[in-house]
Amino acid sequence: MDARTTNRSARIETGHASGVVLVTTSAVFFALAGIFTRSIDAGAWTIACWRGLVGSAIIAAYVLWRGRGPGMLGKLRLGRRGWTLALVSALSSIAFITAFKLTYVANVTIIYATVPFMAAGLERIMLGQRTRVGTILAAAVSLTGVAIMMIGGIGTGSLAGNAMAVLMTFGCALYMVLIRKFTDAPVVWTGAVAAFLLFLAGLIVTNPLDVTARDAVLMCAFGVSFAAAVILWTEGTRLVSAAESGLLGSAEVPLAILFAWLFLGELAPAASLVGGAIVIIAVFGYAALNLRGKPVNRDE
Secondary structure, three states: OOHHHHHHHHHHHHHHHHHHHHHHHHHHHHHOHHHHHHHOOOOHHHHHHHHHHHHHHHHHHHHHHHOOOOOHHHHOOOHHHHHHHHHHHHHHHHHHHHHHHHOOHHHHHHHHOOHHHHHHHHHHHHOOOOOOHHHHHHHHHHHHHHHHHHHHOOOOOHHHHHHHHHHHHHHHHHHHHHHHHOOOOOHHHHHHHHHHHHHHHHHHHOOOOOOOHHHHHHHHHHHHHHHHHHHHHHHHHOOOOHHHHHHHHOOHHHHHHHHHHHHHOOOOOHHHHHHHHHHHHHHHHHHHHHHHHOOOOOOO
16 A cells, blocks of 8 residues: 555544544534524524524524635525525424423424434435335334323323424424425535524514613524524535444434433423433434444545
């Protein structure tokens, strides 16, 4: 093995290690969403407004820095497909924040963990892709866990939050499928536009300035955390395989539950814990099998 091959292998290994760190760190920031939402006294639309303003500004600055050079303006043109992605993302985000306001952090996070299976179903319907038997089995197991959580929420205030979490998960799954369908859409830029759309909507339905100083600080921090999660995940997924990215991103589930317990003293009821355990086993098992079956292509 000559020196050039050795140096190239070293660069690839270093890049892969960096990707693992970036995606894992993004999962930590994503896991903080429930803590921020539950710690803020303001309503969901006010939170979305502030997070949208701060998050969109940071993501937009990142996109402009990353894409600087000739033809940059052309890369920022959304078109019909880009605007569709932005609207789906915005609607999913407000459902996401509302769900955290209405139910346990654990419930929202665990229901969201089923998004790969929901996306697989939508891919079959919208793109005509075959669904593997392993995916169907894992989906059936995870949906059983979600059903247990939903039944446990009947007669309590958490049922509406669980329903919003399901709606949010459907929106995120649809967003993932549309990204694959609209391959020419500027994905990260649509994220910034979606966040800004929530800021504009928040201005219409609420008074974002009618908040306490404490809430204002927390909402700004939420916006920074959201932007950091998106940017770190975007950079990290460039350096690892899709299967590995999915497995590392699954760390968000136990982290969010742990953070809710540590910072909010929140412990979900027995039905949520039982259903959540079933979902986590299905998700992590499916992700691990995918990773083992799809090694990283480090030549790309």
